[in-house]
Amino acid sequence: PNEWERRAMEMFEAPDYPKGTAIATMEALNGGQVYRFIKPIYIRKACLRCHADKKDIPVDIIQYLELHYPDDEATGYKEGDLRGGISTTIPVTERVLGK
Numbered sequence: 001p002n003e004w005e006r007r008a009m010e011m012f013e014a015p016d017y018p019k020g021t022a023i024a025t026m027e028a029l030n031g032g033q034v035y036r037f038i039k040p041i042y043i044r045k046a047c048l049r050c051h052a053d054k055k056d057i058p059v060d061i062i063q064y065l066e067l068h069y070p071d072d073e074a075t076g077y078k079e080g081d082l083r084g085g086i087s088t089t090i091p092v093t094e095r096v097l098g099k
Contacts, residue, residue: 004036005087012040012082026092033092038085043077051077 001009008023022039043051050061054075057065065072077083 001085001087005038005085008038008087009040009082009085012085029089035090035092036087037090038087040085041083043079043081043083045079047083048077048079051075051083 004025011017011023019042020040022037024035024037026033026035028034048056050057050065051074054062057075074083
């Protein structure tokens with residue numbers, strides 16, 4: 001994540017942050033204006049099949065993950081945990097504004 005995304009993730013992790021609420025900003029970047037948007041992603045029940053504590057993941061999935069993702073450390077999650085965010089940055093141009 002870039003610095004803006006890192007700050008957003010810290011906000012998402014705050015206990016008083018409204019869960020599921022996206023962040024959107026307009027700001028100057030590289031001499032122009034950009035629209036930035038990020039929405040949090042939370043662990044759902046289906047995610048736990050691969051991302052739970054390793055002791056709770058079926059052996060065949062552990063073997064697959066170890067073979068195809070040997071450096072992966074994305075386990076140990078519980079339902080509702082913050083997993084990441086979907087982020088986009090769009091340059092604001094006359095075309096985007098419909099002019």
